[in-house]
Amino acid sequence: MNRKHLHSLMRNPKLLLVGLLSARPFAWIPDSWYLKVNYRCRTGLSLNLENPRRFNEKLQWLKLHDRQPIYTTCVDKYAVRAHVGRIIGEEYLIPIYGVWDSVDEIDFAKLPEKCVLKCTHDSGGVAIIDKNTDKAALKKKLRKWLSHDYYIRGREWPYKDVKHRVICEKFMQNAASEGLTDYKFFCFHGEPKLLIVCTERTEMGPKVTFMDMDWEKLPFERHYPASDVPIKKPANFELMIQLSKKLAAGFPFVRVDLYEIRAKVYFGELTLYPGGGFEEFKPDEWDEKLGALIDISKVKRTD
Numbered sequence: 686m687n688r689k690h691l692h693s694l695m696r697n698p699k700l701l702l703v704g705l706l707s708a709r710p711f712a713w714i715p716d717s718w719y720l721k722v723n724y725r726c727r728t729g730l731s732l733n734l735e736n737p738r739r740f741n742e743k744l745q746w747l748k749l750h751d752r753q754p755i756y757t758t759c760v761d762k763y764a765v766r767a768h769v770g771r772i773i774g775e776e777y778l779i780p781i782y783g784v785w786d787s788v789d790e791i792d793f794a795k796l797p798e799k800c801v802l803k804c805t806h807d808s809g810g811v812a813i814i815d816k817n818t819d820k821a822a823l824k825k826k827l828r829k830w831l832s833h834d835y836y837i838r839g840r841e842w843p844y845k846d847v848k849h850r851v852i853c854e855k856f857m858q859n860a861a862s863e864g865l866t867d868y869k870f871f872c873f874h875g876e877p878k879l880l881i882v883c884t885e886r887t888e889m890g891p892k893v894t895f896m897d898m899d900w901e902k903l904p905f906e907r908h909y910p911a912s913d914v915p916i917k918k919p920a921n922f923e924l925m926i927q928l929s930k931k932l933a934a935g936f937p938f939v940r941v942d943l944y945e946i947r948a949k950v951y952f953g954e955l956t957l958y959p960g961g962g963f964e965e966f967k968p969d970e971w972d973e974k975l976g977a978l979i980d981i982s983k984v985k986r987t988d
Contacts, residue, residue, distance in 0.1 A: 707838045716840045720745050723839070727963040740975035744938070744962030747979075748840060751937060752987045756843040759939075759955045762805040763852050769952050773928050777952045780855040788827045791851065793820055801854045802827065806847040807835040813856065827851055839961035857946050867891075867953060868925055870941045872933030873978040877926055877941070879903060882916050898926065905971040908964035919945040928952075937984050 707723075717734065724732040724745060737743045758764045763784050770778060782800060785791050796814075802823075804810035810830035812823060836845040857865065867883035877898065885892040893909035896902055900918045902911070919925065929941040932955065942953030966972040 712834070712837050716842070717749055719840055720748065724963065728965060737981065738976050739972040740966075740979070741960075741962045741964070741972055743976050743979045743981060744958045746981060747937060747984070748842060748958060748962070750981075750986045750988045751984050752842055756957060757846050760841070760843045760957065761847045762803060762954065763850060764805075764847075765955060769932065769955075772931050773952070777928065777950055779857060779951050782853040782855070784850050784852045786848075786850055788824050788831070788851065791853075796853060797856070799856045801856055803852055803854070804830045804833070805850040805852050806844060807833050839958065839963070841958050841961065843957065857944070857951065859946055865944055865946065866919075868919060868943045868945065869953075869956070869959075870925065870929040870933075870943070871959075871975070872929055872936065872939050872941055874937055874980065874983065875930060875934045877929045877933065878978055881907075882912075884912050884914070884916065904968075906967045907971075908960060920948060921945050921950045924950055937981070938979050 721732045721734075724730065724741070728741065730739075732745055733742055734746055734749070737746045755768070758768050763781075766778050766781075782796055783791070784805070799813070799815045802812045802814060804827070807830065810827075810833070812818075812826065814823060831849050831851065835847075836842060859865070868880055869883065870877040870880045872878070879895055879897050882894045882896060883891040884894070890909050892912035893907065894902060894911040894916055895905060895907070896916070900922065902916075925943050925945070928943065928950065932941045932952075933939050936957075938957070940956040940959050942956060944951045944953055966975075
């Protein structure tokens with residue numbers, strides 16, 4: 686358990702119950718019941734699925750009632766590449782060196798000295814490797830990640846049918862720093878309305894700063910603290926907006942994650958339920974303000 690998870694448990698011991706219920710033996714629990722318990726434990730609030738108003742509530746509602754087959758492709762870190770390539774072009778994809786169904790298939794001798802390995806079926810399973818990486822420890826870690834069932838943790842149903850694989854991407858960095866800045870556009874019914882900029886990453890997580898589409902800092906936070914350092918607008922900001930619109934078409938909500946690396950835009954991922962729909966807002970009123978941007982009456986229910 687890392688410091689971040691230990692700190693979360695100390696602040697909210699109810700997360701122990703969430704951890705228990707997210708174990709594979711409890712996968713039989715109905716999604717709606719599980720989400721209500723999980724939501725209460727994480728936020729301290731009752732989940733209103735009949736008349737959701739909050740952003741987090743509406744994400745839970747979408748998990749249950751908006752189940753389009755394309756969503757499984759969108760959360761698969763390998764399969765999504767073809768989808769994105771068709772919509773905005775392959776030039777925005779980070780180059781890859783391979784994809785494997787098992788760790789034993791990976792020939793590390795044929796990989797570049799520095800590259801990135803990640804699992805295609807979850808969130809957070811990422812390892813940057815170089816010539817000093819302990820390959821035995823890395824293989825053990827990858828096997829553990831491959832065994833994870835990400836669907837059970839947050840009942841994000843698109844992950845239920847994603848094939849468990851390992852993908853290797855080119856290591857990307859800007860000239861000034863090895864760290865990358867993420868630009869994550871919150872898109873509502875196909876329109877980017879705001880974005881978060883992730884900077885200053887530490888073991889406890891990044892600084893997460895909300896910005897509007899005029900590049901003005903917004904007066905709220907969600908789970909992570911905002912940066913106190915002025916954030917420079919990316920040179921390709923207008924292009925990022927246009928790419929986000931194209932990728933968000935047809936979604937009641939999706940977060941489009943992009944990078945700007947050496948003056949070029951690259952696709953990161955598509956995120957349907959940021960933070961699983963469990964992360965708190967400060968001030969709390971912004972949970973409802975963002976929730977108002979999702980009109981569930983426009984969603985064709987598939988349940």
